[in-house]
Amino acid sequence: MTARERIAGNVANYVDERTGAAAWMKKNLNKVFPDHWSFLLGEIALYSFIILLLSGTFLTFWFDPSQREVVYEGAYQPLSGLKMSAAYASTLHISFEVRGGLLMRQIHHWAALFFMVAIVVHLLRVYFTGAFRKPREFNWIIGVGLLTLGIVEGFLGYSLPDDLLSGTGIRIAEAIIQAVPVVGTYIAFFAFGGAFPGEAFIPRIFTVHVLLLPGIFLALITVHLMLVWYQKHTQYPGPGRTEKNVVGYPLFPVYMAKAGGFFFIVFGVTTFIAAVASINPIWLYGPYTPGQISAGSQPDWYMGWLDGLVRMAPPLETHAFGHTISWNILIPGLIVPGIMFTGLALYPFIESWITGDKREHHLLDRPRNVPNRTATGAMALTFTLVALINGGNDIIAQQFHLSINQIMWFSRIGIIVLPPIAFVITKRICISLQRADRELVLHGKETGRLVRLAHGEFIEVHEEISPEKKWLLTSHEQSGPLELPEIDKAGVRRTDAIRNKIRSRMSVANAEVAPKVSAQDLKEIEHH
């Protein structure tokens, strides 16, 4: 034993005698994780969150969350002598006078955009592969919670500098709050501590932005990861992979190195983009005053779909009993997003209700093998995308010389017509892909080699696919529709007949697939 080994051993022993960590470490460092690029998407979100914590802490050293009016006398001459809030002036100070301040601001903002993009991409991966199924429904709900809070947190950050754009955003948020029937005006009054803009709102959202929400984030992310740890990671189907094992590499050293390295890459890419591309140039927007507005005022992308929904709403209002109900804001601003997020959160339960599947699943689905789910996802994506496009309708109109009115009408009609079309097309594509898989298993892949047989017939030679590939294409389950009786044994119509009817209808639609290759099929093909 060399001196160095003895010292290392002594240190390890010293720690172990006091913490008892060795057994725990040995068990957990050997924990196996499956390897696939799509399992790293959530990590991007996690790393962006760490970047946000670090850069955000830096920004708080100089940011003054106050709407107190000051006269600007800082380095940026074009705003010299203007009256503005201390929040805006201190953001200018960070941008132009604090060393590295502008870079930090840009890192913080780009990291926020990355955070939300990564959450959405991760959510899409989890959705389309069916990773949310039992036992992971709670983790799905936590994820939806993180998405929702991320939108709120991002919006608050966008609102803090009190520039012209953020003030415009707060004004719209106030309008949405006011659109809540009966109590809306009161809630807005309490939130702003009086009339808009007041002096209370920015200090309040600052506390929420830097204390409350990051705390909730930390707690939820911890639970999110602990559940992944406890429930073990899902894996893609393949030879040797079952519902009872995890095929992959141990945490130490493989994933320690990979995840650690990936953190620095995410940090590096974020910093690189922050160094070369401007984001939220608040000095160009100018300080907020309620009398001003800029053409093309937009929220950050993760709120863009909400803005797009509000922009496409027809002007509907009713006046009753001394109250105004602004349907044009209430529906797109609160009701539709409410339905969207509730539906998203409840999706795992809805799906298991339709399929009647209450078993645990650790093997992921290939999206084509679950046509209804994939098509539903495509439908929801199309809906959101149309809304998002309409959120940028003025920029699109300007850049592509189009009419803003035509884009709005396209969106109004498209948001109703396009999602069902997307559903049908996606479902058909999925079933066609299943048929292609079936073809591949039964007849092998086309080689493009034409052979003339002795009696003159031309055939194309098909090459049989590997057993591993065959396994992949045939290992998935295909369970038929639920059979739910409407009439009980005594011949009487059941009380839950209507519910059962709806459920079995959906179940039939859900079970629509191209039948996978069975042993029977293979036997038949051998006879040919």
Add this chain to the structure above:
Amino acid sequence: MKRLSKYRRHRAAAPMLLVLALLAIGTTFSVASATPNKSALALARSASIEEGKQIFLKGCSSCHGLNAEGGAIAPSLIGVGAASVDFQVATGRMPMADMSTQAMRKKPVYTPEQVAALAVYVASLAPGPAIPGDELLNYERDGSVADGGELFRNNCAMCHNFAGQGGALTQGKYAPTVMGVEPRHIYEAMITGPQSMPVFSDKIITPEEKLSIIKWIKFAESEPALGGASLGRVGPVTEGLLVWTLGIGILIGVAVWLAMKAR
């Protein structure tokens, strides 16, 4: 004389003479052929109404009428003033390329002299805003960038965007970018209110404030992109586009690479 003749056979003498001769000829030629670089106002002063009328009859009357009285498809030009003509014709907006949504800026059809003649002719029909002279456009001296920025955000940004990049209006109309527009034309646009733009009379925005706005626009034009690539200065839409394409593209690429290496 003796000193000069001493250098006569110097080997640099011939090239030197050639350079001197070229300079002399060039200078003489440029002095002889120079036309003074007149401002639009000076041109307008020397242009003739009759010449302008001839140009008008050929190029404009088919829409605006033989006496500039207007018609079904074009407004009357009586009383619009020389400033309006200078803005519309010298920026190439008139004559229109097509009759769709609105006249766009393009290469001018007429020379500055022809524009001046047209302006004089239209101004002779009835009084209207005149072309601002250079002495009135001394924005470098008379304007303030900070005031101009505030005035711009108060009066202009709702259509032309916070950084003067332009924006969309209804039915395919648009507020054009104000970047790269000559100070004279910015001033004329404010006093004449072309197309969808309102008139900002001297009571609403004083001439001095107009110069501040011009000074701010010129400043914004030359301001370096302080935070890196400006992404068009149109707000968060292009930022979102970047993060959804290049940004997440790079990271997913890295993720694929990381997952590949373990095999």
